[in-house]
Amino acid sequence: MKKKLIQILAMALGICLLTSACTKNTTDAPTSSNKRLALNVGATALPHAEILAMVKDDLAAEGVDLTITEFGDYTLMNPALSEGQIDANFFQHQPYLDDYVKNSGQKLVSVGKIHIEPMGIYSHKITKLDELKDGSIVGVPNDATNEGRAFLLLAHEGLITLKDNVGSSATVNDIKDNPKHLEWKELEASVLPRTLDETDISVINTNYALEADLNPTHDALAMEDSTSPYANIIVVNEKDKDSEAVLKLVKALQSEKIRKFINETYAGAIVPVF
Secondary structure (H helix, E strand, O other), rough: OOHHHHHHHHHHHHHHHHHHHHHHHHHHOOOOOOOOOOOOOEEEHHHHHHHHOOOOHHHHHHHEEEEEEOOOOOOHHHHHHHOOOOOEEEEHHHHHHHHHHHHHOEEEEEEEEEEEEEEEEEEEOOOOHEEEEEOOEEEEOOOOHHHHHHHHHHHOOEEEEEOOOOOOOHHHHEEEOOOOOEEEEEEEEHHHHHHHHHEEEEEOHHHHHHHHHOHHHOOOOOOOOOOOOOOEEEEEEEHHHHOHHHHHHHHHHEEEEEEHHHHHHHHHOOOOOO
């Protein structure tokens, strides 16, 4: 009898210990499913911050708390990323990133293409490009990649010709023929919409056109077509390219939901590329 009682007590103690161990593992040990991730993404207001806002709830459901930090001056975003002030940014295309990396030596990389913002030609003074007079003033972005892109569009529209093989690196010095004797006003890209009264035409990035309530599909005198190679990308520090939060961000942005949102909201002014 005494032996049987000892066996029962031993079994009870074992069950108790097992139960305690299981309870401790359940309550104390953190699991990946319960661990939330923080992700701070820098972006220009339109359309980038607007697109990011569409995936905020989706990412929250995936355990990622997304913070969207808007920058009025896009030139500050790559330095902010390099310095760790933000975890990713969404505003630029690959040629712009390549130029920054080349000149800064920072290890920033693209982790996904999202959309194209066709660059357009706008004016407050004319309604068609063939109305452009001799000696007209043309506003163009003053950063290396966007200025070259602007000159390519102007060349495509027959307003100038460029030297052979200059491509997107074209500058004022690479203009071969300028039959209308156009004069150039080189300004920061974000300023161009606000200075349309000071130029006859200006070549403007779509995001800044939208911020200025310009409708690219109706107000632009000419635009790049959908074959433009300047896709806007998500950029991170190289060491973070395979992080869980970044991968979830790219997956959420390259979704059917965002494709539909871009097509319905921007009606051709912005084109998804995934």
